[in-house]
Amino acid sequence: MKYKSALFWGGLIAAAGFVLFETSYEVQELEEKLGSLNRKIMVEQEAIQVLKAEWSFLNDPTRLETLSREHLALQPTEARQFVAMTIVPMRPSPTVAPEEAPLPPMVRNQTPGKTPNVATASTGDSVVGGGAIVQGGVQGGVVIPASASPIKPAPIKPSAIVPASAKVPPLPSAAKSAPAPVVTTRPTEVATKPPVTSRTLAPPPAARPQPQQAGFQAAPPPAAPAQHDSIGLLVARLGANR
Amino acid sequence: MSVPPPGIDPAHGAYSVPPPASKPRTSLSVALEQSRNRLMVTAAMVAVVFTAIGVKLVDATLFNHAAEPRPRMAAEVDAPPVNRADIVDRNGNLLATSLATQSLYADPKLVSRPDEVARKLSTALPELDYKDLLTKLSGDKRFVWIKRNLTPKQQAAVFRLGLPGVYFEREERRFYPASNLTSHLVGFTGVDNNGLAGLEQQFNKRLTTDPKPLQLSIDLRLQHIMKKELQTTIEEFSAIGAAGIIYDVRNGEVMSMVSLPDFDPHNPTGLDPDTLFNRATLGVYEMGSTFKIFNTAMSLDSGKIRVSDTFDTINNIKVGRFTIREFHAFKHNLTVAEVFQESSNLGSVRMALTLGVQHQKSFMTKLGMTRPTSLELPENGWPLVPNPWREVNAMTISFGHGMSVSPMHTVNAAASIINGGVLHPPTLLKRDPAVEVPGEQVISPKTSAMMRRLFRFVVTDGTAKSANAKGYVVGGKTGTADKQKGRSYARNSRMSSFLGAFPMHDPRYIVYVLIDEPKGTKKTYGFATGGWVAAPAVGRIVKQIGPLLGVQPVDEASPDVINATYINTAGQTTPPAPPPPPAQPKGSTVASVPPAGNKPR
Numbered sequence: 023m024k025y026k027s028a029l030f031w032g033g034l035i036a037a038a039g040f041v042l043f044e045t046s047y048e049v050q051e052l053e054e055k056l057g058s059l060n061r062k063i064m065v066e067q068e069a070i071q072v073l074k075a076e077w078s079f080l081n082d083p084t085r086l087e088t089l090s091r092e093h094l095a096l097q098p099t100e101a102r103q104f105v106a107m108t109i110v111p112m113r114p115s116p117t118v119a120p121e122e123a124p125l126p127p128m129v130r131n132q133t134p135g136k137t138p139n140v141a142t143a144s145t146g147d148s149v150v151g152g153g154a155i156v157q158g159g160v161q162g163g164v165v166i167p168a169s170a171s172p173i174k175p176a177p178i179k180p181s182a183i184v185p186a187s188a189k190v191p192p193l194p195s196a197a198k199s200a201p202a203p204v205v206t207t208r209p210t211e212v213a214t215k216p217p218v219t220s221r222t223l224a225p226p227p228a229a230r231p232q233p234q235q236a237g238f239q240a241a242p243p244p245a246a247p248a249q250h251d252s253i254g255l256l257v258a259r260l261g262a263n264r
Numbered sequence: 265m266s267v268p269p270p271g272i273d274p275a276h277g278a279y280s281v282p283p284p285a286s287k288p289r290t291s292l293s294v295a296l297e298q299s300r301n302r303l304m305v306t307a308a309m310v311a312v313v314f315t316a317i318g319v320k321l322v323d324a325t326l327f328n329h330a331a332e333p334r335p336r337m338a339a340e341v342d343a344p345p346v347n348r349a350d351i352v353d354r355n356g357n358l359l360a361t362s363l364a365t366q367s368l369y370a371d372p373k374l375v376s377r378p379d380e381v382a383r384k385l386s387t388a389l390p391e392l393d394y395k396d397l398l399t400k401l402s403g404d405k406r407f408v409w410i411k412r413n414l415t416p417k418q419q420a421a422v423f424r425l426g427l428p429g430v431y432f433e434r435e436e437r438r439f440y441p442a443s444n445l446t447s448h449l450v451g452f453t454g455v456d457n458n459g460l461a462g463l464e465q466q467f468n469k470r471l472t473t474d475p476k477p478l479q480l481s482i483d484l485r486l487q488h489i490m491k492k493e494l495q496t497t498i499e500e501f502s503a504i505g506a507a508g509i510i511y512d513v514r515n516g517e518v519m520s521m522v523s524l525p526d527f528d529p530h531n532p533t534g535l536d537p538d539t540l541f542n543r544a545t546l547g548v549y550e551m552g553s554t555f556k557i558f559n560t561a562m563s564l565d566s567g568k569i570r571v572s573d574t575f576d577t578i579n580n581i582k583v584g585r586f587t588i589r590e591f592h593a594f595k596h597n598l599t600v601a602e603v604f605q606e607s608s609n610l611g612s613v614r615m616a617l618t619l620g621v622q623h624q625k626s627f628m629t630k631l632g633m634t635r636p637t638s639l640e641l642p643e644n645g646w647p648l649v650p651n652p653w654r655e656v657n658a659m660t661i662s663f664g665h666g667m668s669v670s671p672m673h674t675v676n677a678a679a680s681i682i683n684g685g686v687l688h689p690p691t692l693l694k695r696d697p698a699v700e701v702p703g704e705q706v707i708s709p710k711t712s713a714m715m716r717r718l719f720r721f722v723v724t725d726g727t728a729k730s731a732n733a734k735g736y737v738v739g740g741k742t743g744t745a746d747k748q749k750g751r752s753y754a755r756n757s758r759m760s761s762f763l764g765a766f767p768m769h770d771p772r773y774i775v776y777v778l779i780d781e782p783k784g785t786k787k788t789y790g791f792a793t794g795g796w797v798a799a800p801a802v803g804r805i806v807k808q809i810g811p812l813l814g815v816q817p818v819d820e821a822s823p824d825v826i827n828a829t830y831i832n833t834a835g836q837t838t839p840p841a842p843p844p845p846p847a848q849p850k851g852s853t854v855a856s857v858p859p860a861g862n863k864p865r
Contacts, residue, residue: 068364071361071364078361083445087492101810104735130778209489
């Protein structure tokens with residue numbers, strides 16, 4: 023009896039000891055793993071820190087301005103390029119549908135067949151008259167300032183002006199060589215996009231052969247912003263108001 | 265133990281000897297007693313020690329206090345792996361960050377062949393000098409720095425040599441992505457990463473204890489525009505320096521602060537001290553005519569002087585050996601509005617004298633002109649204030665001489681003059697929108713509204729027409745001060761400044777530009793005054809920053825704006841002419857829609 027109980031207790035102690043040692047080794051292994059993971063995290067974080075610094079260095083406003091002057095045909099936004107929402111004309115109702123609708127002023131090199139069938143109230147005169155100046159407007163674009171400023175001016179967003187139902191389908195690729203009409207710089211999270219700010223920037227925009235510029239051709243994004251005659255009208259009027 | 269009955273001594277029963285007989289045995293018993301006591305004491309000590317060891321053993325094994333601390337936690341993912349926090353601008357762009365680098369050091373005791381090690385190291389790192397290295401490595405020290413902050417490439421090169429006794433240590437190095445653009449603000453650190461100037465010095469403790477980035481009120485884009493325009497102006501007028509500030513009048517945030525010439529914060533040593541000098545905060549200058557802002561506000565706020573009152577601006581004033589005269593003589597007496605518009609010295613002096621010396625002194629003190637500003641920079645200048653404040657001082661201070669303050673003082677006080685009369689302490693840190701901005705009412709809102717009209721008047725019809733930026737309703741005040749050289753004023757070296765604000769019907773921002781010693785050019789007909797030098801720069805800056813700050817351009821001819829900003833030379837504030845024909849739709853807008861069918865011109 024005494025012998026049996028001693029055996030029982032001995033066995034129990036041996037089992038407990040075994041489990042204890044197993045657990046201890048397991049913990050040790052996990053700790054080593056944790057240590058190496060933590061070291062890896064540190065290395066990654068240091069790398070991220072370096073990348074952040076590099077990103078900021080590359081986004082230096084002075085550098086960006088030089089680059090934009092070299093490769094883009096953008097100019098600083100002028101006060102006359104901003105309009106209040108109340109002044110934006112509503113799209114006329116599509117009851118009258120003239121077949122030979124004049125081209126929107128900024129859409130060049132476009133085959134007539136592909137012209138969006140859009141009703142417009144503007145006469146050919148106003149479009150042509152505004153045309154030369156429109157380019158000026160196109161060049162600067164209606165820029166939504168990429169700032170985190172508390173109060174935003176009422177910017178001109180194509181989607182805001184035109185009801186969704188009235189949107190014209192995106193231009194076919196034939197129009198790609200035409201400059202994008204409304205350049206919206208999207209507010210980035212870290213809003214470093216400085217303005218293209220140079221008074222010495224360019225000769226008057228109208229004097230330039232726009233679509234032939236190599237830099238400019240590369241500029242328009244593949245998905246051209248929705249083009250619409252009311253914006254064309256608007257830009258024409260802005261130009262005319264100068 | 266039971267006590268034996270009295271009279272019987274069981275131990276000594278056999279002898280039953282009277283006390284004298286026990287004497288020979290006494291020494292033995294004493295010795296026995298003594299050794300027993302000693303044994304007891306030793307046993308007790310041993311017991312105590314063993315108990316202590318036992319307790320400690322139990323404690324160590326069961327409660328695990330003595331075990332080495334183990335890293336049971338995962339590394340924090342968001343915490344930066346460096347000891348010094350970043351500094352970012354108001355939009356989150358990095359202005360200062362710490363990067364981990366490796367530094368090379370040696371233990372000369374473990375370097376067996378110094379000449380060979382030195383030769384190999386100087387080939388791997390060509391910028392090191394062989395002889396210098398040799399003396400370092402053959403010294404008696406146990407630790408010498410060889411080179412700090414190696415690039416990864418250099419580190420790999422040294423690694424490949426496999427030299428004994430040469431080691432790397434991880435260090436941090438401060439990096440400033442914006443470099444010169446914010447050098448006077450952010451400052452710099454020394455080799456051991458202690459802040460030595462600017463915000464790095466001011467917030468040294470905060471940066472080393474709190475890993476969260478320090479967010480400033482500065483906007484990097486505005487900083488760039490300001491610097492560019494100041495640089496252009498310096499080159500155009502061959503000036504020796506410049507300072508510029510963009511300031512939010514509603515909450516006292518400094519949105520841009522530039523002082524030229526600036527420096528590279530990565531390498532600030534051995535530079536001309538002039539480049540390290542912050543003209544915008546540390547430099548105190550006689551501000552010239554921009555002080556007429558405060559003189560006029562003081563006069564109007566006292567209630568004793570109205571904007572339509574006339575002052576003698578024909579007869580010069582003689583004080584002792586000085587004569588106070590105008591820059592350009594006037595042929596008639598001027599109203600307060602004209603004194604401000606034309607920047608008349610004599611009118612300002614007579615306005616100040618009407619109110620008295622004490623009034624001026626207390627008003628200037630109220631505007632914070634007699635103490636350093638509350639700006640968070642160690643480079644914060646003390647104003648030079650006359651002591652005692654006599655009548656002659658009051659006279660000169662009325663047009664901005666005889667008292668020197670920093671540009672920051674001027675901007676801060678001017679903001680309170682136009683924002684409705686509340687003086688906010690200036691700050692370089694972004695304010696929490698949830699916390700109310702501290703402020704103190706220094707002038708009445710009515711006076712402030714009148715001052716806005718006068719500001720606008722200077723730009724529409726006064727000395728600063730070139731500051732206009734169409735659509736942004738700029739207003740302001742020019743200032744030109746002759747610089748004091750030694751004991752007298754130099755004729756040809758001056759400080760030209762312009763304090764502009766926009767939009768004047770509802771002021772949001774002040775743009776201040778100060779040019780140090782500009783020289784007139786042919787284009788300006790030889791003039792180098794504030795109106796010719798600084799005002800056009802402010803106009804250009806406003807044009808560029810207006811869209812960035814989200815200020816909506818308005819039609820300057822619209823009745824709303826005219827009603828809010830109109831004043832004429834007689835001091836009348838109601839616009840006389842009927843509004844232009846209502847061809848334009850209502851609302852303050854820039855563009856107008858021409859009637860359909862009309863050919864646009």
